[in-house]
Amino acid sequence: MEYETPLFFHVMEYAAQADRDVVDMVSGNPDWEPPEALRDGLREYADFDPDRFQYPPSAGLRELREEIAARRGVDVEQVVITNGAGEANYLAMARALERDRGREILLTDPVYSYYPGKTTMLGGTQSYVAADEEGQLDPADVRAAASEETAAIVANSPNNPTGAVYPEETIRELVAIAEEYDAILVSDEVYDHYDLSGRFTSALRFDSDHRIVTNAFSKSLAITGFRVGYAVFPPHLVENARSRHMLVNVAGSRPAQYAVLRALRETGPDYYERNRALLADRVETFTDALDAAGAEYTTPQGAFYVMARFDGYPGTLENVEKLVDEAGVAGMPGEAFGDSRRDWLRFALVTPRVEEAADRLASYFE
Amino acid sequence: MEYETPLFFHVMEYAAQADRDVVDMVSGNPDWEPPEALRDGLREYADFDPDRFQYPPSAGLRELREEIAARRGVDVEQVVITNGAGEANYLAMARALERDRGREILLTDPVYSYYPGKTTMLGGTQSYVAADEEGQLDPADVRAAASEETAAIVANSPNNPTGAVYPEETIRELVAIAEEYDAILVSDEVYDHYDLSGRFTSALRFDSDHRIVTNAFSKSLAITGFRVGYAVFPPHLVENARSRHMLVNVAGSRPAQYAVLRALRETGPDYYERNRALLADRVETFTDALDAAGAEYTTPQGAFYVMARFDGYPGTLENVEKLVDEAGVAGMPGEAFGDSRRDWLRFALVTPRVEEAADRLASYFE
Numbered sequence: 001m002e003y004e005t006p007l008f009f010h011v012m013e014y015a016a017q018a019d020r021d022v023v024d025m026v027s028g029n030p031d032w033e034p035p036e037a038l039r040d041g042l043r044e045y046a047d048f049d050p051d052r053f054q055y056p057p058s059a060g061l062r063e064l065r066e067e068i069a070a071r072r073g074v075d076v077e078q079v080v081i082t083n084g085a086g087e088a089n090y091l092a093m094a095r096a097l098e099r100d101r102g103r104e105i106l107l108t109d110p111v112y113s114y115y116p117g118k119t120t121m122l123g124g125t126q127s128y129v130a131a132d133e134e135g136q137l138d139p140a141d142v143r144a145a146a147s148e149e150t151a152a153i154v155a156n157s158p159n160n161p162t163g164a165v166y167p168e169e170t171i172r173e174l175v176a177i178a179e180e181y182d183a184i185l186v187s188d189e190v191y192d193h194y195d196l197s198g199r200f201t202s203a204l205r206f207d208s209d210h211r212i213v214t215n216a217f218s219k220s221l222a223i224t225g226f227r228v229g230y231a232v233f234p235p236h237l238v239e240n241a242r243s244r245h246m247l248v249n250v251a252g253s254r255p256a257q258y259a260v261l262r263a264l265r266e267t268g269p270d271y272y273e274r275n276r277a278l279l280a281d282r283v284e285t286f287t288d289a290l291d292a293a294g295a296e297y298t299t300p301q302g303a304f305y306v307m308a309r310f311d312g313y314p315g316t317l318e319n320v321e322k323l324v325d326e327a328g329v330a331g332m333p334g335e336a337f338g339d340s341r342r343d344w345l346r347f348a349l350v351t352p353r354v355e356e357a358a359d360r361l362a363s364y365f366e
Numbered sequence: 367m368e369y370e371t372p373l374f375f376h377v378m379e380y381a382a383q384a385d386r387d388v389v390d391m392v393s394g395n396p397d398w399e400p401p402e403a404l405r406d407g408l409r410e411y412a413d414f415d416p417d418r419f420q421y422p423p424s425a426g427l428r429e430l431r432e433e434i435a436a437r438r439g440v441d442v443e444q445v446v447i448t449n450g451a452g453e454a455n456y457l458a459m460a461r462a463l464e465r466d467r468g469r470e471i472l473l474t475d476p477v478y479s480y481y482p483g484k485t486t487m488l489g490g491t492q493s494y495v496a497a498d499e500e501g502q503l504d505p506a507d508v509r510a511a512a513s514e515e516t517a518a519i520v521a522n523s524p525n526n527p528t529g530a531v532y533p534e535e536t537i538r539e540l541v542a543i544a545e546e547y548d549a550i551l552v553s554d555e556v557y558d559h560y561d562l563s564g565r566f567t568s569a570l571r572f573d574s575d576h577r578i579v580t581n582a583f584s585k586s587l588a589i590t591g592f593r594v595g596y597a598v599f600p601p602h603l604v605e606n607a608r609s610r611h612m613l614v615n616v617a618g619s620r621p622a623q624y625a626v627l628r629a630l631r632e633t634g635p636d637y638y639e640r641n642r643a644l645l646a647d648r649v650e651t652f653t654d655a656l657d658a659a660g661a662e663y664t665t666p667q668g669a670f671y672v673m674a675r676f677d678g679y680p681g682t683l684e685n686v687e688k689l690v691d692e693a694g695v696a697g698m699p700g701e702a703f704g705d706s707r708r709d710w711l712r713f714a715l716v717t718p719r720v721e722e723a724a725d726r727l728a729s730y731f732e
Contacts, residue, residue: 009423009424009612027420027421029417029420029421030416030420031416031417032416033416034416034419039412039413040412042408042409042411042412042621043408043409043412045408046405046406046408046409046412047405050396050397050398050399050400050588051395051397052591053400053588053589053590053591053592054393054395054396054588054589054590054591055393055395055590055591056591057375058375083449083593083615083616083618083619084615084616084617086613086614086615086616087614087615087616090613090614090615114613114616117609117613118613121609121610121613121614222416222419222420223419223420224419224420224421225418225419225420225421225422225617225619225620225621226419226619226620226621227449227615227616227617227618227619227620228619243483243487244487246375247452247456247480247483247484247487248452248453248456248487248614249449249450249452249453249456249593249615250449250450250452250453250480250593251450251591251593252449252593252619253449253591253592253593253594253618253619253621253622254591254592254593255408255591255592255619255621255622255625256619256621256622259621
């Protein structure tokens with residue numbers, strides 16, 4: 001079986017090996033500080049008794065699950081701690097396909113590159129619903145695409161790569177469509193703390209046996225390398241998901257879970273607000289420079305990314321590599337996110353050098 | 367799809383909720399100290415720059431892979447760092463099934479309880495080859511059971527639950543059988559540092575495109591909760607395994623990987639020798655008491671476990687629960703490990719209270 005390995009790692013390697021200074025705007029790694037309490041959690045862990053170095057419960061540290069359940073207004077038994085949002089999405093999509101209602105996974109175009117690969121790996125087939133130019137999804141299009149064959153609809157808001165934040169009405173409709181077709185809405189909300197629009201709606205707002213919400217602390221606490229995420233399942237779907245989690249990973253890494261627990265308990269809203277404000281500043285800086293360069297772009301309502309189009313410079317891997325070598329800026333090829341954005345490039349704003357990168361692009365394309 | 371959830375968690379919960387003091391001999395969690403350098407690794411991590419809090423390479427920290435490759439005498443590209451041996455075995459079995467040579471996984475009876483569940487989850491079918499009373503596997507039996515349908519042979523030495531350590535000849539033959547039938551030997555060697563017989567042989571000794579070796583630092587460094595393991599693949603099988611790892615987990619937890627790296631570099635052989643000696647002492651203490659209680663048992667050549675049989679007291683879950691309530695000792699039901707050990711109980715020697723447990727069993731059964 002061949003899967004499509006996401007291009008991220010290839011492009012990051014190419015940029016790292018370039019002969020010149022390159023501003024890395026490839027990956028979604030926050031460049032800001034994790035909360036101090038998270039560092040404290042690791043320090044404290046180093047002195048724990050040996051029994052704290054052994055298996056946590058398979059579904060995750062109880063106190064962490066309780067903390068999440070309380071914040072999200074769900075029952076603790078619905079929460080499974082995962083190895084990042086990556087495993088959460090894997091469990092959710094696997095769970096949807098295991099219901100044997102159909103093999104089709106409805107994805108959006110543009111799409112976050114991991115979803116199609118996970119679908120293939122799990123023996124499903126992909127169908128795509130096109131988002132509009134702003135990245136918004138018309139629920140009528142999703143309904144038209146759905147059928148008896150639909151096992152899951154995978155949505156991601158705030159969206160990677162478009163930056164779109166779906167309005168409440170869209171989320172409500174996606175849940176309704178999943179119910180109508182006896183399918184599962186998988187709502188990946190990993191960028192929920194980076195909503196710049198003020199209108200982010202979680203799928204948890206609409207109680208349903210037909211939606212699984214996935215999330216992680218990778219972005220919100222700036223710790224993509226700790227691998228602590230979670231999924232919230234409807235009660236009747238959680239048991240088999242827990243079994244799969246146990247059979248694949250046994251459990252997640254315990255010191256990372258503990259550090260996250262401390263960070264959640266001791267980090268105030270100012271931490272999240274500060275990072276959102278930083279991101280909003282960078283959006284403005286970058287899009288101003290894109291204006292100056294005469295590029296077309298979408299202003300993100302959330303998440304970390306700006307999609308841009310430069311006249312006569314399609315978003316191929318070849319062009320991305322050329323941009324690394326000739327402009328000193330590394331982005332992601334639009335073609336990595338589906339057919340509709342082949343002409344576009346995606347730039348991640350998680351570098352303090354956003355202004356420099358924008359200037360480089362402006363002079364390269366002028 | 368229904369999987370068989372391993373019974374471990376159920377029994378541990380039952381023991382924890384008992385109304386009396388219970389010696390926990392259920393799980394394979396070392397009760398001894400992790401290396402000091404591992405604690406130092408966490409402490410050091412707490413002060414790292416924010417970029418060290420972001421994604422490690424998907425296949426694991428390069429320096430950790432290099433350290434493992436050098437120790438095991440393989441190419442670094444063959445090594446994938448996993449979320450413990452659990453994920454390593456999952457990737458290995460998935461890889462074997464993906465070759466589309468057959469759907470059968472050959473397991474041993476007794477069997478480590480996770481393997482059958484993983485097989486079902488991956489769409490394979492289980493066949494069992496009986497080990498002898500000492501837990502040894504006759505390669506002729508494996509050859510007789512193998513066929514065109516065989517995708518993989520999963521072996522575990524030192525063995526959980528029997529404590530058998532397979533001689534070199536057995537490992538050589540298992541590799542040969544995998545080659546004859548174009549199957550994959552998955553050799554789970556997670557207890558390699560707890561060989562009390564001096565005759566442990568790694569499947570890496572026999573170069574072959576038909577064997578995958580899995581391992582972890584969970585037992586050797588007494589950190590089952592850190593979730594750092596690895597698999598060594600033949601060169602032509604590694605790429606798809608890496609893709610699956612990426613699509614399931616993206617990467618493992620980075621602080622845990624770093625702490626393991628420090629521990630590997632700075633921990634001398636005396637650490638491992640001390641723990642082996644402790645285990646050997648406990649084996650003697652426990653089996654002496656079993657003698658006194660008139661029980662039948664197997665003296666382990668390695669790993670953490672003693673299988674014992676008490677007259678008229680079969681190894682059912684019900685009897686295990688009764689033993690918790692009435693004797694204050696929690697073991698695992700033999701039926702969890704396959705048909706051949708239904709009359710037996712498994713006791714894990716990873717508690718300082720081995721002598722007390724043995725005394726309790728002796729007075730209960732006398």
